[in-house]
Every structure is written in structure tokens, then in C-alpha cells.
Amino acid sequence: MAKQEKSYEVTDYGWLVAMSFVFLALVAIALWREVFPSWRPVQKTFRNDLQKYAGVEKADSFQIGIKQIWIPKINVVDRCVTCHLGYDWGTILPATLGEPLMPHPNLPYMDKHSFQQFGCTPCHGGQGWATTAEAAHGDKGWNDPMLSANLAKRYGLTRGELMQMRCNYCHRHDVATSGMEQINAAKILFKAKKCIVCHTVEGRGGATAPEITYFGDKDPELVDFSHVNGARTLFNWNYQHLMDPDKVSPHTTMPTFNFTPDEARDLTLLLLSWRREIFPPEYIPAPLEASATPTPTASATPSPAASPAPTKAP
Amino acid sequence: MSEPIHMKQPAVADPERRRILRLLGKGSVVAAFIAQLGAAARAFYPNILYEPPTRFKLKRPGEYPPGFTFDPAHRLFVVREQDDFHVISAICTHLGCTVQWRGAEFDCPCHGSRFKPDGQVIGGPAPRPLAWFDTELSPDGFLEVDSAIDVKPGFRLAAKGKA
Amino acid sequence: MRERMAKLWRAVTWTWSPESERESSEAIVRNLWLHWFPAKITRAAMSWNYSMWLGTASASLFLILTITGVMLMFFYVPSTERAYGSIKDLEFAVSFGRILRNQHRWAAEGMVAIVFLHMARVFFTGAYRGQRAANWVVGVLLLLLTLLLSFTGYLLPWDQLAFWAVTVGTNIAREAPLVGGTISFLLLGGNQIDQQTLLRFYVLHVFFLPLLLWILFAYHMWRVRKDGGLAAVEPIRAERTMRPKEMPATKSYSMFGLTPGTSVQVMSSTDLEEQDLVTSSPNLTRRVMLVFLAVQNATLLAAILFNAPLEEAANAAVTPNPAKAPWYFVWLQELVASTTVRIGPFTISGGFLGGILLPGFLLMVLAVWPWLDRSPKNAEGRWFAKTRRNQNAVFAAAIVAIVILIIIGVFLRGPYWKIYLPGTPRPEMPKVF
Numbered sequence: 001m002a003k004q005e006k007s008y009e010v011t012d013y014g015w016l017v018a019m020s021f022v023f024l025a026l027v028a029i030a031l032w033r034e035v036f037p038s039w040r041p042v043q044k045t046f047r048n049d050l051q052k053y054a055g056v057e058k059a060d061s062f063q064i065g066i067k068q069i070w071i072p073k074i075n076v077v078d079r080c081v082t083c084h085l086g087y088d089w090g091t092i093l094p095a096t097l098g099e100p101l102m103p104h105p106n107l108p109y110m111d112k113h114s115f116q117q118f119g120c121t122p123c124h125g126g127q128g129w130a131t132t133a134e135a136a137h138g139d140k141g142w143n144d145p146m147l148s149a150n151l152a153k154r155y156g157l158t159r160g161e162l163m164q165m166r167c168n169y170c171h172r173h174d175v176a177t178s179g180m181e182q183i184n185a186a187k188i189l190f191k192a193k194k195c196i197v198c199h200t201v202e203g204r205g206g207a208t209a210p211e212i213t214y215f216g217d218k219d220p221e222l223v224d225f226s227h228v229n230g231a232r233t234l235f236n237w238n239y240q241h242l243m244d245p246d247k248v249s250p251h252t253t254m255p256t257f258n259f260t261p262d263e264a265r266d267l268t269l270l271l272l273s274w275r276r277e278i279f280p281p282e283y284i285p286a287p288l289e290a291s292a293t294p295t296p297t298a299s300a301t302p303s304p305a306a307s308p309a310p311t312k313a314p
Numbered sequence: 315m316s317e318p319i320h321m322k323q324p325a326v327a328d329p330e331r332r333r334i335l336r337l338l339g340k341g342s343v344v345a346a347f348i349a350q351l352g353a354a355a356r357a358f359y360p361n362i363l364y365e366p367p368t369r370f371k372l373k374r375p376g377e378y379p380p381g382f383t384f385d386p387a388h389r390l391f392v393v394r395e396q397d398d399f400h401v402i403s404a405i406c407t408h409l410g411c412t413v414q415w416r417g418a419e420f421d422c423p424c425h426g427s428r429f430k431p432d433g434q435v436i437g438g439p440a441p442r443p444l445a446w447f448d449t450e451l452s453p454d455g456f457l458e459v460d461s462a463i464d465v466k467p468g469f470r471l472a473a474k475g476k477a
Numbered sequence: 478m479r480e481r482m483a484k485l486w487r488a489v490t491w492t493w494s495p496e497s498e499r500e501s502s503e504a505i506v507r508n509l510w511l512h513w514f515p516a517k518i519t520r521a522a523m524s525w526n527y528s529m530w531l532g533t534a535s536a537s538l539f540l541i542l543t544i545t546g547v548m549l550m551f552f553y554v555p556s557t558e559r560a561y562g563s564i565k566d567l568e569f570a571v572s573f574g575r576i577l578r579n580q581h582r583w584a585a586e587g588m589v590a591i592v593f594l595h596m597a598r599v600f601f602t603g604a605y606r607g608q609r610a611a612n613w614v615v616g617v618l619l620l621l622l623t624l625l626l627s628f629t630g631y632l633l634p635w636d637q638l639a640f641w642a643v644t645v646g647t648n649i650a651r652e653a654p655l656v657g658g659t660i661s662f663l664l665l666g667g668n669q670i671d672q673q674t675l676l677r678f679y680v681l682h683v684f685f686l687p688l689l690l691w692i693l694f695a696y697h698m699w700r701v702r703k704d705g706g707l708a709a710v711e712p713i714r715a716e717r718t719m720r721p722k723e724m725p726a727t728k729s730y731s732m733f734g735l736t737p738g739t740s741v742q743v744m745s746s747t748d749l750e751e752q753d754l755v756t757s758s759p760n761l762t763r764r765v766m767l768v769f770l771a772v773q774n775a776t777l778l779a780a781i782l783f784n785a786p787l788e789e790a791a792n793a794a795v796t797p798n799p800a801k802a803p804w805y806f807v808w809l810q811e812l813v814a815s816t817t818v819r820i821g822p823f824t825i826s827g828g829f830l831g832g833i834l835l836p837g838f839l840l841m842v843l844a845v846w847p848w849l850d851r852s853p854k855n856a857e858g859r860w861f862a863k864t865r866r867n868q869n870a871v872f873a874a875a876i877v878a879i880v881i882l883i884i885i886g887v888f889l890r891g892p893y894w895k896i897y898l899p900g901t902p903r904p905e906m907p908k909v910f
Contacts, residue, residue, distance in 0.1 A: 008523065008760050012767055013332075017339030019770040024342040026777045027349045033781070034353070034573050066361045066570055077562065079362075079569065091453040116371060129565035143789050143909075151910060219795055220907035232907035272909070343770070354548060357573045362566070 038132055039082045040064065046085040046101050054092050066131055069119040073280050078119040078128035080136060088115060109179050117283075123166055155235055156265065157182075165216075168273035170283055177285075186270035189263055198254070201274075208253065216275035224249070238268040368462040374455055375399060375473040382415045382431075390447060390459065391415060393431075398470040401459050402433050403445040413444070420444065432467050443467065493759060501756035511762065513698055517754040518761050521709040527602070527860070528707060530768045531595035536694065537772040538588040543687060545581040553633065555679040557672045560635040561790045568787070575784070576777075582785035584776045585627055589805045592623050600872050603850070603857040603865055604708030610847035612700040615693055617844045622690045624805070629682035631803060635675065640791035641800045643670055643678070649813065649832035670793075710749070711858035717748045798892045798906065807886030808879045809836060814894060839875070 043064050051059035067085070069078045083100040086093045090103035097103075104110070113123070121128045126146030130136035138145035145151065152162035164180045171177045176184040196205035199212050218234060225232045227248050228240055237248065242264040245254035259267070372385065372392060378399070383392045389404045389412055404420075406413050411424035419436060420429035427438030434443045448463035449471045457473070492508055495501040502516040521527065552571055554563040567574035596616060599605055605613035628646060632639045647670070651661040666673030701707070705714075755761075788797065802810045812831030817824065842849075846868075856862035861869060891897040892904060 008755065009763070012760075012763050013336060013339075016763065016767045016770065017335050017342075019767060019774060020339040020342040020346075022774050023770060023777075024346040024349075026774055026781065027346040027353075030573070030576050030777060030781050031349060031353060034576065068362050068570075070364055072364075089453050091455075114371075129562065129569055131569040135569070141786075141788060145910060154910075216909075220909055221798055223907065225907060232905050234907065234909045237907075353573045353576075357548070357571055357577065358551065359572070361572060362570045 039066070042083045042100060043085065049086075049093060049097060049101060053094070054089075068128075069115060071117070071119050074119075074122065074283070076119040076121060076128060078121050079131050080120040080124075080126070080128065082131055083133070083136075084120070087120075107179070122169075123163060125166065154231075155239070156261070157269075161269070165269045165273040168270065169275060169277040170279055171285060172274065174285060182266045182269055183273065185263075186266035189267060190270065193257060212271060212274065214274055214276050215271040216273055235268055235272065238271055239264050242267055369458065369460040371452055371456040371458050372401075373457065375451070375457055378457075384415060386412075388459070388461070390461070392457065395470075397472060399449060399457060399473055400469050400471060401447045401449045401457075403447060403461070405445070406440060407435075407442040407444065408438070408440045434467070493762060495756065495758050498756060501758050504758035511758065513702065514757045514761055515702060515706065516757055518757050519706060519710045519713065519749065519753050520755055521713055521753070521858075522707040523755065523760060523764065524709065527709045528598060529594075530764070531591055531598055533765055533768040534772050535588060535592045535595050537769040538584050538591060538776070539690065539694070540769070541584045541773060541776055542581060542588065543691075545577055545584065546683065546687070548577055549581060550683060555633065555675055557635060557675055557791075560633060560675065564634045564636075564787060568784075576780050579780035579783065579785045580776050583779040583783065585630060586803070586805070587772075587776060587779075588623055589627055592620055593805075596620060597872070597876060600846075601869055602708060602860050603852065603862060605847045606708070606850065606854065606857040609700075609704045609708060612697060612704060613847050614844050615697050615700065617840070619690065619693055619697060621840070622686055622693065626682060626686045626690065627803070627805070629678045629686065632675065632678045633682065634787055635791045637788040637791055637795075637797045637800075638786075638803075640670060640793065641796055642802055642806075643674065645800070645802070645810070645813075649828045652826055652829040653833050654829075708858040710753075712855070713753055714748055715855060717750060717753075799890055799894055801886065801890065804883055804887050808882035811882040811886045812836075 043062075047059050047062050047064070050062055066079060067081045069076065069081060071078075081087055086097060086101045086103040088104070090106050093101070093103050095102050095105070104115075119128065120126070121144075124146055125144050126138050127136050127142045127144070135142070136146070137148065147159060147162050147166070149159040152159045155162070161182050164183045167177070167180050168183050171180065171183075174180075176187065195201075195212075198206045198209035200207065200209075201211070202213050205211075215238075220232070220234045220237075223234065223237050225237060227250070228237050230236055241248040242257070242259055243261070245252050245256060366388075370388065372388070375394075375397075378392050378394045380394050380396070383394070384404065385392060391402045391404055393400050393402060404412050406422040406424065406427050408422065408425055408427050411422055413420040413422045413427070413429065419431065420433075422428070422438065422440070425439050427440035428436040429440070429444050430436055432443075433446065435441075445464050446467050446469055448460040448465050449469075450458045450460075451471065451473050452458040457471075491500060492504040492511070495504050505511045505514050505516045549567070552563055552567050552574065554560055564578070567578045569575075571577075599613065599616065628642075632643045647661050647664055650664060651657045653660060662668065664674070664677065665671075666677050801807060809832065812835055813827045814831075815827065816831035816835065817827035818830060819825075850865075850868065852862070852864045852868070856864045885896075889896050889898065892906060897903050
């Protein structure tokens with residue numbers, strides 16, 4: 001028995017030792033990957049920049065770690081700011097820092113759309129939960145991609161123009177909004193071409209054509225792409241449908257409006273912006289006067305700043 | 315079968331080497347196990363908190379009227395004297411209720427503590443004066459408060475009030 | 478001082494490196510954790526080739542799942558609004574959360590596979606004969622519990638897969654005759670899949686099913702002891718006893734005293750000889766540690782290399798296309814999709830035929846197989862005995878059929894459940910942008 005038992009002991013022990021080394025190696029690898037995330041070097045660079053531009057005290061008070069903007073009212077958890085650290089340092093850090101550290105551009109409407117109240121993803125899209133770049137910008141498995149310049153270029157738009165689609169989630173009932181030129185033009189066009197003679201929007205309109213109140217929520221699979229050129233996207237379908245309704249939906253009763261490409265693009269942005277987004281009342285701007293031409297800051301929409309309750313418009 | 319037994323033995327014939335290898339093996343498992351325990355302990359330490367941050371922005375200085383303005387969301391008072399600002403906590407130092415500003419003093423509705431306008435205790439069970447919070451002007455022009463950092467009473471932040 | 482330290486060390490570790498046969502026996506019998514092992518174990522049972530230690534691997538996987546599962550419970554929130562976010566938090570914001578979740582997921586999928594292979598091994602070695610039949614039935618129950626644990630588990634992330642898999646699963650349950658509606662109503666906690674469903678599945682998954690599984694596992698191990706160890710010992714025992722002999726009954730036990738008829742006999746092992754046996758401490762203990770470590774390494778490696786999938790957040794308005802069950806259920810989905818029978822005006826739903834009747838029948842046959850087996854006694858305890866050829870062939874054919882269905886379901890089914898052979902392009906699924 002001793003001899004055979006020895007053979008168990010020897011072979012088993014050999015394997016046990018080998019497995020033990022493998023175990024240690026695997027645990028070390030697992031720990032390594034978690035202890036050195038991709039955002040850490042970005043934050044270290046930011047701390048150096050802070051020291052250079054804002055002084056040692058500010059740099060010392062900067063803490064390395066995951067950062068997030070949490071807005072439970074609109075279900076926003078945005079960890080973009082773990083890498084995009086300069087977002088509110090516009091008065092001190094220069095734009096030359098480049099992405100991701102550069103400050104957010106100081107656009108005219110930033111006053112009324114503070115980071116504390118909106119976060120990042122309501123305007124930019126993407127996956128706020130993520131702390132890696134690929135996941136945050138919306139990879140496979142996330143159906144709300146970040147509206148990047150590349151994505152916009154695919155449709156002949158700039159990023160700012162494409163983003164107006166998201167602005168309209170809240171500004172849907174504005175007659176016109178400064179900074180949303182494409183959507184404004186589309187709203188004028190929508191009224192001028194009398195689309196609601198056939199289509200129903202929010203309870204008003206004709207019944208000869210499908211209701212389009214929430215066109216942006218339409219399931220792309222339920223749409224016929226057999227006559228659509230290029231990528232099978234709802235955007236493409238809509239654009240080509242507006243340019244030539246009969247080609248995309250044969251035997252349709254929709255007339256051809258001879259839109260210019262810009263007009264069709266604007267209208268597509270408008271239609272895709274009509275979604276069932278639910279915002280608390282303080283996020284919905286009071287509508288402008290019907291005849292108003294948009295003026296930059298003297299609008300009726302008050303400044304929300306950090307506290308939620310806006311003052312009523314006069 | 316006259317083959318000597320040692321031909322069937324494994325490559326590790328040297329018992330000392332075997333002992334060291336086994337020791338290393340046991341050490342590896344122990345080390346890996348401890349490392350895993352350490353990782354588990356670290357995992358329980360939250361990296362993000364679903365809580366309002368202790369450092370937050372208020373409104374722009376120009377939006378505050380002169381005198382004492384109560385901010386219920388953050389449980390504090392913003393005090394403006396011309397262009398000087400300071401922030402006093404509204405949390406009673408007795409047992410944590412929110413005190414009220416009564417024009418000349420702070421009164422706590424829970425157990426009757428009373429405080430002077432600068433937070434010092436006039437009467438009641440409060441053991442300490444109301445805290446003054448560290449206040450700065452953020453780079454983009456908002457009052458920024460850090461409720462985790464106390465400053466001495468008498469602190470003033472000079473901020474040109476914007477129209 | 479050194480001597481005292483050495484003595485202390487010896488006092489703590491003598492169990493694992495006994496220095497005499499007596500110490501070896503005492504190490505097992507006097508130890509709370511080890512006393513469910515026999516003091517000595519047959520060399521036949523120690524063989525890698527016989528059992529491949531699949532049972533030990535299954536138990537190791539379940540231990541890993543229990544530990545990782547309890548840790549996950551500190552982070553996961555069983556609320557329809559917050560479940561998805563809590564999983565995202567695990568992946569991105571909790572230190573080591575990604576590894577933790579991955580290890581749990583891959584150990585779960587591994588356990589389904591290993592448990593199934595273990596069952597196949599027991600079948601092919603005829604190790605369910607005679608009084609081991611009771612343990613076989615317990616094993617079938619353990620398999621069922623494993624599958625149920627997996628099913629309740631992947632609802633919890635509340636993503637598209639979770640939501641629609643439970644939709645299909647509970648609709649199959651509804652097809653059961655007479656009780657189907659009630660079962661579905663109880664499972665869902667209502668008529669729709671919503672918060673109460675998530676909560677029920679959560680409690681089932683973290684408490685009831687694991688508890689049941691641990692209890693049945695304990696019974697499973699107890700029965701192995703009382704049945705005289707692994708069936709591999711039977712051919713040796715037969716060899717040692719040249720003539721058939723009545724086994725002396727030394728003790729009798731039954732569980733709760735409820736078993737009717739003859740009670741369980743503890744097989745006396747006096748017919749085995751010294752050459753057949755080795756001490757459990759350290760041989761068996763060392764081997765079990767080795768198997769556990771190997772399994773732990775495998776799951777950790779998988780956790781490092783592969784991310785557990787997570788689809789989009791559950792959306793009751795949009796069914797993913799195609800909506801596929803996880804691989805170990807996709808063969809059922811294939812059955813359910815293809816067994817709807819229309820005879821004249823009557824339609825029998827595939828949900829019933831392929832989802833309840835056929836799997837139920839298979840399960841029943843599996844459970845009673847020991848009593849259908851007519852092969853001679855010498856066929857047990859070894860692989861592919863000639864006298865078992867027919868039943869082994871039937872079992873193997875069933876496995877092959879299931880594997881083929883799994884391959885079809887996983888690799889060949891595309892949108893709208895159409896077949897797409899490898900090489901044929903799949904249609905591009907439309908997106909918004």
C-alpha cells in the first residue's frame with residue numbers, strides 16, 4: 001500500500017503545486033486589471049494640469065476616483081465626468097487640453113442647462129453607467145449611442161445639428177428655440193406643409209395616414225426597408241421617404257413635396273425627436289409666444305441654476 | 315521484474331526540492347486566498363455614493379437677496395451682506411433638526427434651542443454653535459459650498475454680485 | 478520555544494498529514510468537515526478515468542456559486558427600476574465587481590454542463606443499480622434544481638434576455654393541463670411579469686433553491702457512503718467474493734424512518750482487502766482539494782477573459798429578434814418551436830407538447846430508469862459494459878439529439894427563428910441610427 005499511496009501522493013501533489021501557482025497567477029492578473037483602470041492615468045494627467053493652471057492647492061484637493069453626476073429625478077447616472085474632468089473648469093483650463101480633459105464649450109444656453117440639473121447623457125446620449133471609453137460611448141448592447149461627430153457626418157450633419165434632436169425632447173412644444181435652427185425650420189415647414197391634414201399628432205389631425213406623435217419610438221424592425229438605399233436605419237428610411245414617398249412606400253397616397261435635402265434632413269430630425277420622454281415639470285420650458293422670433297436670452301424660460309423650481313414667466 | 319523502484323519515481327527525486335516546491339505551492343494558495351479576501355474587502359468599500367455630494371453648487375451670488383436666505387434642499391442659510399457671503403448650516407447641533415430663521419435669531423422647533431445670527435448658542439440644549447460651511451466661488455461663477463469642511467465664524471467670501 | 482511552536486503547528490495540521498494509519502482514521506472520524514468521508518477509500522474510487530471526479534467538480538462549482546452569490550447579494554437590488562443599474566454598477570463602479578459577476582455567471586453555466594456530464598457518467602457506468610437507485614433519483618432532483626437555479630438567476634438582471642426568457646418560460650408553464658394557470662399565476666405573482674415576479678424569483682434563487690440543493694446534496698453524499706461508495710467498487714467486490722454471498726447487514730438506517738419495506742443496509746466492507754484501500758486522509762482530501770482548485774482556476778480564468786453578457790434593459794414593448802434562451806435551454810426552445818401539431822380543427826400547442834409533455838416524459842423515464850434496467854449485476858461500476866450496450870446507445874442517442882438541437886439553436890437560428898446556414902449572410906437588423 002505504501003508504494004501505491006506514494007504514487008497518488010507524488011502525482012497529486014505535483015498537480016496541486018502546479019494548480020496553486022496558476023491560482024496565484026490568475027488572482028494576480030485579476031487584481032492587476034481592476035487596480036489599474038483606464039481612467040486612472042487620465043485623472044493623473046488632469047491633476048498635473050490643475051497644478052499647472054490652477055495652483056497646487058486645487059491640485060492637492062483633487063481626489064482620484066470614479067466620479068458621477070447623479071440626478072435621480074430623470075434617472076441619470078453619468079460617469080462620463082470620470083474622464084471628462086474639465087467640464088466645469090472653463091474659466092481656468094484652456095480648450096487646448098483636448099479631449100477628454102478640455103472644458104465644456106461655453107455655449108449660450110449652458111446657463112439654463114447646468115450640469116447639476118442635466119448631467120451629460122440627456123443631451124449627448126451614450127451610456128452614463130460606464131467607466132470605459134468604448135462602453136460609455138455606446139458599444140454593442142447599448143441602444144442609445146453617443147451622438148458623435150462621426151455619427152452626424154454619416155447623415156451630412158454636424159454634431160450640434162444632430163443633437164438638436166435631443167433638445168427637442170423637452171423643447172417639443174416651443175414654437176422656436178434659439179440654438180435649434182434646424183428644428184425651428186422643421187417646425188415651420190411642418191406647419192406650412194400641413195402634415196396634420198393626413199397624419200395625427202397629439203390627438204389632432206387626419207386619419208388617412210399613420211399617427212406620428214411618437215415617431216422616434218418606432219421599432220425600426222417594423223419598417224419596410226426593401227426600397228431604402230444604404231444602411232437600414234430609421235433615419236435613412238425617414239429621409240428617403242420624405243424625399244420620394246412613392247419609391248420607399250410604393251402606392252402611397254403621400255404626395256411628393258420636393259423637399260431640398262436640407263429640408264428633408266431637418267424634418268427627419270424633428271420626427272425622430274418625438275419620443276415618450278418623461279421629464280419632471282420643472283424641466284419643460286414654458287412655451288414662447290406664437291409670433292416670437294427667437295431672441296437669445298430674453299426668452300420666457302427662466303434660469304433653473306441649481307435649485308429645481310423656476311420662476312414663472314411674466 | 316528486477317527494475318529498480320526508483321525508475322518509476324517522478325522527476326523530482328530530490329526530497330529537499332520536493333519539500334520546497336510543496337512549500338511554495340502551499341504558500342501560493344495561502345497568498346492567493348488572502349489576496350482574494352483583500353479584494354472582497356475592497357469591493358465592499360463603495361467607490362460611488364448615491365447621495366447628494368457634500369460639495370455642491372448653489373446659485374450665482376447675484377441671485378441672493380441681502381440678508382438670510384434659507385435653502386431647504388441643502389439645509390443651510392446663505393447670508394449676504396452687500397457683496398460678502400457666508401453660509402451657515404441649518405442643522406441644529408443638538409439632535410439634527412432643521413432650525414428656522416426668525417428675523418433676529420435661529421430657533422429650533424424640536425427642543426427649543428436658540429442661536430444668534432452668527433450661530434452662537436443663546437439657549438436650549440444645543441451643545442455647540444451652528445456650523446459655518448466652507449464657501450468658494452466656482453470657476454463658472456456659482457457659489458460652491460463644501461459641507462464637509464467647517465470654517466471659523468467670521469469667514470466672509472467677497473463676491474461681486476452679478477446683475 | 479521552537480519546539481512549542483512545532484508542537485502547536487502539529488496539533489493544528491495533523492489531520493492533513495497523518496503519520497500513521499490510526500492517525501489517518503482519526504483525522505476523518507474526529508473531524509466535523511471530514512467525517513462524511515470514509516476512513517479508507519478504494520483505489521478504484523480514486524481513479525481519474527472512472528468518475529473523472531465530475532461529482533466533486535459539480536460540488537466545487539456550487540460552493541463557488543454560493544460564495545460569489547452571497548457577495549453579489551450586497552450589491553444587487555431586486556427592484557424592477559434598480560436591478561439593471563445595480564448590475565451596471567457591479568460592472569463599472571464596484572471594485573472587482575466585474576470579476577465577481579463574471580465568475581458567478583461562468584460557474585453557473587459550467588455547473589449546468591458538469592452536472593449533466595456527471596449524470597451521463599453515472600448512467601454509462603451503470604452506477605445507479607440496486608440500492609443506488611435512490612441516489613439516482615436524488616441526482617435527477619439535483620439536476621432539476623440546478624436548472625431551476627439557473628432559470629431564476631438569469632431573470633435577476635432584468636435585461637431583455639431576462640424578461641423575454643421568463644415570458645416564454647411562464648407561458649410554457651401555463652400550458653400544463655389543469656394546474657397550468659395557477660402555477661403561472663403563483664410564479665408571476667399576478668398575470669404580468671413585474672416587480673412581484675422579480676421578487677419571487679429573487680427569493681427562490683438566493684434562499685429556497687440553494688437551501689434545497691444543499692440539503693439534497695448532503696443526502697446525496699450520505700447515500701454514497703451508505704451504498705458502499707462509488708459503484709466502481711462493485712466489480713472488485715465481486716472478484717473478491719468468489720461465490721455469491723449474502724451481505725451481512727450490520728446496521729440499518731432510513732431517512733426519517735419513513736422508508737417502507739427493507740431499510741437501507743450499510744454494506745460491510747470486510748470483503749475488500751488491504752490492497753484495494755488507501756487512507757482518505759491525505760489521499761482523498763488532497764484529491765478533493767486539487768479538483769476544487771482546478772475548478773476555481775477554470776472559473777477565474779473564464780471570469781478574467783470573458784464578460785458575462787448583459788443585453789439592453791428590459792422593455793416590455795420590444796421583443797428582441799431573435800429571442801433566444803441560454804444554450805442549455807435552447808434545445809427546449811427548439812422543441813417548443815417545432816412541436817405545434819394541427820389536426821383538422823384541433824391545435825395542440827408546442828408549448829405543451831415540446832415544453833411540458835416531452836421534457837416531462839424524458840424526466841420521468843430518466844428517474845425510473847434504474848427499475849427499467851434489466852442488465853446483469855456484473856455490468857455496474859464500469860464503463861460501457863457490453864451487456865448494457867442497448868441502453869447506453871439509447872442514452873447516447875438522446876444526448877446527441879439534444880446537442881444537435883443546441884447547436885442549431887445557438888448557431889443556426891437567426892431573426893424570426895429562420896435557419897441561416899453558416900456562410901449565408903444574415904439580414905442586417907435595422908437600428909434607429
